[in-house]
Amino acid sequence: MSTFQLYRSPETAVPAGRLRVSSLGIHEAMLPGMLRYHQQRELLLMFFHTPARAGHETDCRGGFILWPHGTLCYYGNPERSWDHSWCVLEGSAANLLRELHGLPAGRALKADAEPVFLRYFExxxxxxxxxxxxxxxxxxxxxxxxxxxxxxxxxxxxxxxPKRLQRAEEFMWTRIADPLTLEEIAREAALSVSRFSSLFHRYYGEPPMQYLNRKRMNLAAQQLLYHAGSCKQIAEMTGFADQFHFSRRFRQFWGVSPREFRAEKMLRHLHGGGEVAGHTDL
Structure with missing residues (x-):
């Protein structure tokens, strides 16, 4: 069960040998917009959990891309918030392994690989x-x-x-601000509640409503870090009409209240923790 996590190697780290991970992000939710980044490391591996564009590809949800050294990376979603995981690999082994397994570089690949990415990134x-x-x-x-x-x-x-599960997962994300029920989501997949719940758990690794709650809590955490919006606004954005219900669910998930989360993470960032940095300095 993945939540937003970020790693950056210390500036004093030993230079890359065969393989080194210089940074890694899991479930980093972003505000609407496109990012442009000149990839100067060995390999940037990126997976899109939600609808996004990457290079010339306009629909990369569920897909991934490997950006090689010297590439101008252009990715994001100009219309709505989006969620992705990524890893920067350095050293001679990175491209050797990519070539060994026949993975193309520089173009988005559709593979429905979310469970694989989360398992190995974690x-x-x-x-x-x-x-x-x-x-x-x-x-x-x-x-x-x-x-x-x-x-x-x-x-x-x-x-x-299966495509019907993908439609249901997409429905959850696009309606994340609405108080969805399990019956509504199962209907989107044209399945009974029991059959849908069983299949969803099999392919996504957790029950659908738990998955939706995690998506909401990740988005709420990102909004608290990157946005100056009030807790009431963030509650409404993530499907909670009641601010107090939102705060209670947030504390259950993250272990602290929304206000405490914002204060703690921002304080750590100001002291050089680097936990809220984006992709501009990958």
Missing amino acids: AILRELNSRQQQDEYVLEHLVDLLFYELSRLIRNPELQI
Whole structure:
């Protein structure tokens, strides 16, 4: 069950050898807009959880892209908030592994790979946070497995998420400000509630309403960090008509109130924690 997480290697980190992770973000929700970034590292791997554009591709939801060194990256959604995960890889092994598994660079690939990305990004993040210096051997094997699973998804379309579940997941995101019921979401997939819940859990790794709540809590956290909006405005934006209900659910999920979350994260950012930085300095 993934929440917003961010890693940036220390400025004093040892220069890249075979493989080094310089930064990684999981479920970073962004405000409407397009980002332009000149990729100067070895490889930038990016997955889009929600509708977004990347380069010349206009519909990248559920897809991923590998931006190689020297590429001008252009991505985002100019019409509404969007959510993505990403990782910057350095060292000679990054492109060698990409070539070994036949993953094209510079263009978006549709693979319905959200469970794969979350599983390996979280494993990489745990490894990075467990020691002071990066272990190239462990990281290289994790990236190798990630690339293998991505190439397997591309080769085997039957492993991908059924279209009706994708429609339901898209419905959740586009209606995230509405108080949706499980029956409404299942109807969008043209399935009974029990069948929909079972299939959704199988492909997304958690029950649909738990998944929706996590999406809302991630979006609320991002709004608290990046926006000056009031808690009441953020509550309405994330599907809560009652500000007190929103605050209670937020505390249950994050362990602190919305006001405490905003104050704690901003204070950490001011003291150099780097937890609220965006992509402008990847």
